[in-house]
Amino acid sequence: MARSLLLLALCTLPALVSAARPQRNPFEVEGRVFCDTCRAGFETPKTTYIAGAKVKVECKDRKTMDLVYSKEGTTDSTGTYKIYVDEDHQDQLCDAMLVSSPIKDCKSPSSGRDRARVILTSYNGIASNKRFANAMGFMKEEAMSGCAELLRQYQEYED
Numbered sequence: 001m002a003r004s005l006l007l008l009a010l011c012t013l014p015a016l017v018s019a020a021r022p023q024r025n026p027f028e029v030e031g032r033v034f035c036d037t038c039r040a041g042f043e044t045p046k047t048t049y050i051a052g053a054k055v056k057v058e059c060k061d062r063k064t065m066d067l068v069y070s071k072e073g074t075t076d077s078t079g080t081y082k083i084y085v086d087e088d089h090q091d092q093l094c095d096a097m098l099v100s101s102p103i104k105d106c107k108s109p110s111s112g113r114d115r116a117r118v119i120l121t122s123y124n125g126i127a128s129n130k131r132f133a134n135a136m137g138f139m140k141e142e143a144m145s146g147c148a149e150l151l152r153q154y155q156e157y158e159d
Contacts, residue, residue: 027085031133033075035106037140038147049079054099057083059092089120096133110137
């Protein structure tokens with residue numbers, strides 16, 4: 001009888017301890033936000049990174065597409081954001097997405113670069129809890145000087 005109680009205690013105690021200890025910030029989503037100064041649709045040597053841009057992570061139910069989770073963050077002086085996500089989102093579709101830019105003439109999200117998919121689960125073989133999202137960008141209203149020449153150089157590489 002004593003052995004049975006000891007075995008039961010050894011089996012249930014670890015489960016009770018892990019259940020009582022809430023999982024806090026299991027994931028850190030990191031990425032950068034840029035201003036597409038050449039209106040190229042991608043980062044170039046003339047790209048600048050935006051401090052103070054607002055970004056959010058949203059997770060939706062895969063079947064119903066109902067919003068399940070949302071959290072906002074702000075970029076630092078290097079245009080980098082870090083958003084800490086509170087729990088595992090195993091069966092959900094999660095995206096980092098642009099919210100707003102503090103730059104007056106660079107407020108329009110760049111088509112195709114306004115969101116980045118992030119996988120927020122521990123059940124995928126990735127050991128790290130840090131997740132890197134592709135860079136996202138806003139489009140400058142008018143291309144800055146020198147961009148035409150720069151973009152011609154990209155075309156020369158294609159030929």
